[in-house]
Amino acid sequence: MPKSKSRSSITPAPPSGDTPLRIIPLGGVGEIGKNMYVIEYGDDIVVIDCGLMFPDEEMFGIDLVIPDISYLKERRENVKAFLITHAHEDHVGGLPYILPEFPGVPVYASTLARGLLGVKVKEHKLHKNPLLALEPGDELQIGPFTAVPFRVGHSIPDAMGIALRTPVGTIVHTGDFKFDHTPVDGKLSDFAILARLGEEGVLCLLSDSTRAESPGYTPSERTVGEAFREIMEPLDGRVIVATFASNIARIQQVLDAAATFDRKVAVIGRSMEQNFRIATDLGYLKYDPANIISKDKIGGIEDGKLVVATTGSQGEPMSGLARMANRDHRFVEIQSGDTVIVSASPIPGNEEYVARTIDNLFKAGANVVYHAIRHAHVSGHASQEELKLMLGLTRPKHFIPIHGEFRMQVQHGRLAIETGVLPENVFIIENGMPIEFSADGSARRGAPVTAGYVFVDGLSVGEVGEVVLRDRRALANDGIFMVVVTVDKQTGTIIGRPEVITRGFVHLNEQDPLMEEAVTRVIASIENPGDHISEIALLKSQIKDGVSRYLYEQTKRRPMVFPVVVEV
Ligand SMILES: [Zn+2]
Numbered sequence: 001m002p003k004s005k006s007r008s009s010i011t012p013a014p015p016s017g018d019t020p021l022r023i024i025p026l027g028g029v030g031e032i033g034k035n036m037y038v039i040e041y042g043d044d045i046v047v048i049d050c051g052l053m054f055p056d057e058e059m060f061g062i063d064l065v066i067p068d069i070s071y072l073k074e075r076r077e078n079v080k081a082f083l084i085t086h087a088h089e090d091h092v093g094g095l096p097y098i099l100p101e102f103p104g105v106p107v108y109a110s111t112l113a114r115g116l117l118g119v120k121v122k123e124h125k126l127h128k129n130p131l132l133a134l135e136p137g138d139e140l141q142i143g144p145f146t147a148v149p150f151r152v153g154h155s156i157p158d159a160m161g162i163a164l165r166t167p168v169g170t171i172v173h174t175g176d177f178k179f180d181h182t183p184v185d186g187k188l189s190d191f192a193i194l195a196r197l198g199e200e201g202v203l204c205l206l207s208d209s210t211r212a213e214s215p216g217y218t219p220s221e222r223t224v225g226e227a228f229r230e231i232m233e234p235l236d237g238r239v240i241v242a243t244f245a246s247n248i249a250r251i252q253q254v255l256d257a258a259a260t261f262d263r264k265v266a267v268i269g270r271s272m273e274q275n276f277r278i279a280t281d282l283g284y285l286k287y288d289p290a291n292i293i294s295k296d297k298i299g300g301i302e303d304g305k306l307v308v309a310t311t312g313s314q315g316e317p318m319s320g321l322a323r324m325a326n327r328d329h330r331f332v333e334i335q336s337g338d339t340v341i342v343s344a345s346p347i348p349g350n351e352e353y354v355a356r357t358i359d360n361l362f363k364a365g366a367n368v369v370y371h372a373i374r375h376a377h378v379s380g381h382a383s384q385e386e387l388k389l390m391l392g393l394t395r396p397k398h399f400i401p402i403h404g405e406f407r408m409q410v411q412h413g414r415l416a417i418e419t420g421v422l423p424e425n426v427f428i429i430e431n432g433m434p435i436e437f438s439a440d441g442s443a444r445r446g447a448p449v450t451a452g453y454v455f456v457d458g459l460s461v462g463e464v465g466e467v468v469l470r471d472r473r474a475l476a477n478d479g480i481f482m483v484v485v486t487v488d489k490q491t492g493t494i495i496g497r498p499e500v501i502t503r504g505f506v507h508l509n510e511q512d513p514l515m516e517e518a519v520t521r522v523i524a525s526i527e528n529p530g531d532h533i534s535e536i537a538l539l540k541s542q543i544k545d546g547v548s549r550y551l552y553e554q555t556k557r558r559p560m561v562f563p564v565v566v567e568v
């Protein structure tokens with residue numbers, strides 16, 4: 001079992017023979033989401049992060065996507081610990097579905113992350129996995145690994161990167177990061193640890209590529225507070241700020257700006273209320289409790305003395321902001337004179353939702369301050385100059401850009417080469433592609449392992465696969481065309497006329513020539529069924545082929561043709 005140890009007392013075991021160190025992303029490269037990195041040496045595995053991804057619009061009916069963990073299931077006994085960099089869903093959202101496969105394996109996380117994870121533990125009954133402390137600056141021995149977490153800036157407090165000393169060399173995983181020199185909580189990134197690791201020698205750096213395409217520096221979170229004040233100062237109406245429920249620093253700045261102008265704050269939205277409570281209890285939010293009012297007291301506050309903090313910055317249809325915009329919220333109805341600050345940029349894929357919500361807010365009479373008009377938001381991810389600084393501090397021999405879509409990884413790889421990493425030591429990889437490091441410090445690509453999507457749909461995890469999704473796409477695109485044929489079991493002849501039922505194809509009645517002809521085709525296709533009508537499967541495929549071809553000729557569409565043969 002892994003146990004905590006004080007710093008500096010640990011000497012990793014010497015490398016034994018040719019055992020390579022393997023780094024395998026099971027999620028998080030080639031995509032933004034479901035981060036999961038496997039670090040394997042001999043019979044020991046630690047897993048960094050265990051995230052989820054939200055489905056794209058092609059994944060009909062899917063609630064969530066988590067990594068395929070077949071590789072870990074085959075090595076269940078070897079998995080020694082899950083190390084969590086921070087509590088964003090793309091880093092912890094997979095835990096409720098994946099931990100039950102690894103009873104007893106501990107999860108290590110920082111204080112705030114443990115606080116937020118506590119809710120998941122309770123909701124999903126994950127009590128079989130101890131949730132243990134891992135704080136920036138600790139050193140933790142896990143089998144042949146020594147984990148050294150270090151503090152980084154990000155859009156959630158207590159975010160960490162994790163260095164792992166291994167028998168083959170040190171690898172550094174940055175987690176999601178930016179270098180904020182004036183963070184809202186005053187806690188700076190651990191430059192000293194990074195520089196020390198660089199001095200000792202870093203075998204491989206895995207670094208956040210989210211903003212590898214953006215030149216310069218990401219502005220400090222503090223600039224958002226200034227923007228809030230400038231926006232609020234001249235206003236005498238209500239102010240509604242929408243942001244991510246997990247962005248505790250942002251919520252702190254809403255509280256601070258409100259206090260400047262003597263405004264009371266109401267926090268609305270299930271996830272935001274929950275996070276607000278946890279962050280307050282753990283000391284991550286500082287405010288005068290007298291300035292907070294409960295949502296049912298909003299009516300009693302003068303317009304010019306109120307700020308509402310809520311969720312829905314991504315236009316999520318069920319969120320606080322979308323409901324307010326649709327005049328469907330119990331506590332806040334948008335009125336003229338309201339100012340809404342959307343303090344976020346749309347995540348790729350959410351642009352439509354965000355745009356619709358902003359339109360509705362304007363229609364309801366509010367003034368809206370949003371990303372395209374004025375920046376009341378900064379990213380939590382490092383831009384190019386900060387990425388170069390990370391590379392410069394750690395001076396890695398090898399480099400694997402992570403947490404990004406493929407083009408972002410490519411750009412990040414170029415930055416690494418600019419800072420002196422040899423081009424042959426930069427690995428732009430996809431999920432399931434191992435990189436293996438030998439004791440002599442060389443690296444190579446290993447044979448791919450299983451990696452991919454596991455879909456969560458309602459209560460089912462992994463039961464909906466690509467085949468089901470293909471059917472759902474076909475149904476959504478062109479509908480279904482069902483043909484019911486009754487045949488005499490003895491003679492093999494058709495009894496009555498085949499019946500056609502369609503949904504989502506075209507609205508037809510039975511007299512429509514298209515339907516008539518389709519039925520005729522069905523009859524023709526089974527006119528000569530051979531001497532053995534018992535070959536139902538063959539009959540079905542004949543009907544399917546004949547009808548599909550005909551419908552495509554006539555309509556250029558491919559509904560799902562579904563033959564049903566009833567024998568009597
Ligand atoms: Zn994050």
Ligand SMILES: [Zn+2]
Nearest residue numbers: 088090091176
């Ligand atoms: Zn992330």
